[in-house]
Amino acid sequence: MNESSSDYKKESKKIINRLLIFSTFINLALTIIKYVLGKWIGNIALQADALHSGLDVLSSVIVFSAIFFSYVKSEKFPFGLYKLENIASSLVSLLIILTAFEIGYSLLETHEVLHVSTIKQIITAAVLFLIVVLMFLYSRYEKKIGIKYSSSGIVSDAEHIKSDLFSIFIIICSIVFSIYGLNIDRYVAIIIVVMILHSGFGLLKNSTLALLDINIDKRTIDAIRQEISKFDHVNEIASIKGRKSGRFMLLEIVVKFDIASFEDAHKLSSDIETTIYKKFPNVDNVIVHYEPIEKKDIKICVPLNKSNEISEDFSNSLSFLIIDYDLSRQKILNTQEIENRFIELKEKKGIEIALFLVKKSVDIIVATDHIVNTGPYFVFKTYNKKFYIVNSTKIDNLQNLLKSISDKIYAKQTLEVARV
Numbered sequence: 140m141n142e143s144s145s146d147y148k149k150e151s152k153k154i155i156n157r158l159l160i161f162s163t164f165i166n167l168a169l170t171i172i173k174y175v176l177g178k179w180i181g182n183i184a185l186q187a188d189a190l191h192s193g194l195d196v197l198s199s200v201i202v203f204s205a206i207f208f209s210y211v212k213s214e215k216f217p218f219g220l221y222k223l224e225n226i227a228s229s230l231v232s233l234l235i236i237l238t239a240f241e242i243g244y245s246l247l248e249t250h251e252v253l254h255v256s257t258i259k260q261i262i263t264a265a266v267l268f269l270i271v272v273l274m275f276l277y278s279r280y281e282k283k284i285g286i287k288y289s290s291s292g293i294v295s296d297a298e299h300i301k302s303d304l305f306s307i308f309i310i311i312c313s314i315v316f317s318i319y320g321l322n323i324d325r326y327v328a329i330i331i332v333v334m335i336l337h338s339g340f341g342l343l344k345n346s347t348l349a350l351l352d353i354n355i356d357k358r359t360i361d362a363i364r365q366e367i368s369k370f371d372h373v374n375e376i377a378s379i380k381g382r383k384s385g386r387f388m389l390l391e392i393v394v395k396f397d398i399a400s401f402e403d404a405h406k407l408s409s410d411i412e413t414t415i416y417k418k419f420p421n422v423d424n425v426i427v428h429y430e431p432i433e434k435k436d437i438k439i440c441v442p443l444n445k446s447n448e449i450s451e452d453f454s455n456s457l458s459f460l461i462i463d464y465d466l467s468r469q470k471i472l473n474t475q476e477i478e479n480r481f482i483e484l485k486e487k488k489g490i491e492i493a494l495f496l497v498k499k500s501v502d503i504i505v506a507t508d509h510i511v512n513t514g515p516y517f518v519f520k521t522y523n524k525k526f527y528i529v530n531s532t533k534i535d536n537l538q539n540l541l542k543s544i545s546d547k548i549y550a551k552q553t554l555e556v557a558r559v
């Protein structure tokens with residue numbers, strides 16, 4: 140994990156812990172307010188809801204504890220205990236569903252406000268309505284923070300608060316309707332129960348899927364793919380797999396590079412990992428597996444002298460034979476002989492030739508030992524081109540030469556220097 144990801148983790152931990160502590164005290168305050176108001180107007184339903192808010196305090200403590208201990212890493216849990224947050228989210232979603240059933244059960248009962256003046260009922264309803272408004276705004280803010288930091292625990296806590304507001308709203312309806320002698324709160328409650336159940340089962344589904352290591356969403360995968368595609372030498376992104384663990388992601392990526400050097404491939408994979416940590420700070424761990432690209436059709440360059448043999452002096456070759464070759468069928472697709480137009484240059488002749496052949500997309504250069512550690516050699520190495528070193532300059536049979544190159548490639552996927 141790089142520095143940016145570490146800073147994100149510290150920042151999110153600080154904000155989320157502060158939010159959960161605040162949420163716990165809010166639920167505690169709600170418990171006291173509901174119970175006092177319930178006693179004041181003699182409303183049994185409001186007193187019962189106060190006890191339910193007491194359970195909400197326990198819910199907030201569960202989420203807080205899960206997130207607090209989720210950062211712990213040990214030899215037995217090297218990836219941390221982030222899934223504690225998913226477990227807490229599942230428990231909270233079950234509490235939300237339980238809330239819906241409690242409200243549904245209350246529909247079978249009759250709640251009345253007995254021997255209470257209208258003024259007391261109006262004051263109680265007004266206070267409860269103010270609480271509903273403030274708590275609704277708070278739950279929206281809490282959910283926004285949860286989404287921002289991909290915290291399923293925070294999102295579930297926000298949804299739980301919102302579901303509790305529905306039960307308060309029903310009590311407000313029962314108080315107000317009782318003043319006017321109306322009794323339609325049951326029908327409102329049915330709609331609210333359906334909404335709460337939808338929210339609860341939705342959270343339960345998401346947290347369960349996270350526990351089952353469902354792959355990350357397609358939008359995130361596409362965004363990661365786009366960032367990786369910006370790197371040179373990335374020929375193919377074979378797969379991107381990831382799973383959610385709490386609010387963090389664990390990624391495993393397989394890419395194919397057109398790089399011959401192991402050191403260069405390792406550096407490129409490290410650069411990709413660093414970029415992913417930077418662009419996606421909620422990634423806790425990413426592993427990039429790199430593979431060499433396997434080409435079916437390749438371009439082979441054979442430098443020729445005036446005797447139509449392999450030139451020992453690469454820079455002063457008379458011409459270059461470019462062969463398009465099908466590796467799988469071991470068949471020549473096309474041949475083209477290009478004259479050495481740089482032969483009159485006095486300086487950097489070999490380098491210019493090498494750059495010209497690179498633009499021609501040559502993959503393998505057939506040459507003798509004389510090319511090693513020369514200017515052209517290092518140019519080809521820079522662009523990850525491969526060499527096929529021969530001992531004899533005579534080309535007795537071109538097809539046999541190409542077949543030998545093909546066999547070497549299949550025997551050794553990363554071909555840097557092969558000898559015959």
